[in-house]
Amino acid sequence: MDRFRFLLFLCCLLPSVADYSKDQHGYFMFSDFLCYLPSRNPKEVQYLIDWYFNMELTMQYNSSVGGWTGFTPAGLITAAKFNADKHDVVQRILERELVCQRSVEIIYETTETAKVEPNVSLQTVEDNDSTLECSALDFYPKHIRLTWFSNGQEVTEGVTFSDVLPNGDWTYQAHTYLTLTPGKQDHISCMVQHTSLKEPKIYNWESSKNHTENYIIGGVCALLLGAVFLCGGLIHYKLRRRSF
Template sequence: MDRFLLFLGCFLPSVADYSKDQHGYFMFSDFFCYIPSRNPKEVQYLIDWYFNMELTMQYNSSVGGWTGFTPAGLITAAKFNADKHDVVQRILERELVCQRSVEMVYNGTEEAKVEPNVSLQTVEDNDPTLECSALDFYPKHIRLTWLSNGQEVTEGVTFSDVLPNGDWTYQAHTYLTLTPGKQDHISCMVQHASLKEPKIYNWESSKNHTENYIIGGVCALLLGAVFLCGGLIHYKLRRRSFAI
């Protein structure tokens, strides 16, 4: 399920600034709308209140009020919670700013989705390492998972950062170091907002290719032998009929 955090920055001027050497008092707040689904009732409204770069208190609509984290924050939070006007104001802010933005946020992000181009390759021959690359996708969040015989692999796995391409798309890579002599069915599973369900990409080792060629060759020889035997039997039967 897609989740979105709508950031609403509010940069407030200093409540007091009596110092001339830039060491006065400074206050600001961050406003957030946490949107876990299209259901407006699940929207969470958050306010982080800072004083001199220290988080002093927080408003959380799920809690239903302010929570203080410092001595001054505890006093101010209690004052705000007792203020009926502040209580009504936060309820209206959640409704007008957050809940009414749900459809806009989801529609805007769902329209802009680009499916990743995925490739698997061996990057080191001596110490076999597989690379699963997801290229040119949007939005940024993606999950790449290595599977061995259908089970998630965690050992010998490394990930790159999700890197911007400079054209609003992204790329990501993950690497798996193979265990020598261990012959498992290796796959890379990709989960992304542009995909209705996870996609699994299988890796074909050189040994598997060789085995496939050998099996194909044996099947061709057997099929040729069957046709040859059938032709000889048909030839002998026709020759016998002419002799009679």
């Protein structure tokens, strides 16, 4: 599992974490406060502050560097001022300890026990009816297994897999493809195995032929049911006429 951990809830912990303000000229300033946790060792925690002015990164605080670095003329001036301010230096050290280092175990325990069940879809690839796609979306953690079956037997030929791709919100997606043999009408299914599932889930594919057959069967059943009601109504009508 990727060991990048970002404290997304810093705004809830410190009133000064997200400083978002506007002056009389309509200029905006805001900061992103981040904790980078490469391991469970609190000493390895990196504390970052990205300072923006009108969507432009002007300077950054990096605990590994030990101070601020300016990226624009105004950022260079402000960074030098902050680095010379003993109170700011102490404040950043305390923030790293109180907000980041003391939260390492909580963050790791939370992210390692979190589980999100994948959303699975099974369909033919657009513009290519001879290839099936089994997609697992928005799942967590990363590890997942997708397996194709034909008539109850695992399929390995004609199968390709994509990499497990991050969505950018800690969830992932994965895709696998199966090339169909022309003319064969096998029962195809995709099995999904993931830690969020108590047991593997199997998703069956229905071809257009199967859909057509289902519609025909449904139509015949509806006609037969209608005929039964019609006959019942006629019999009831004749019996009532005889009673008079």
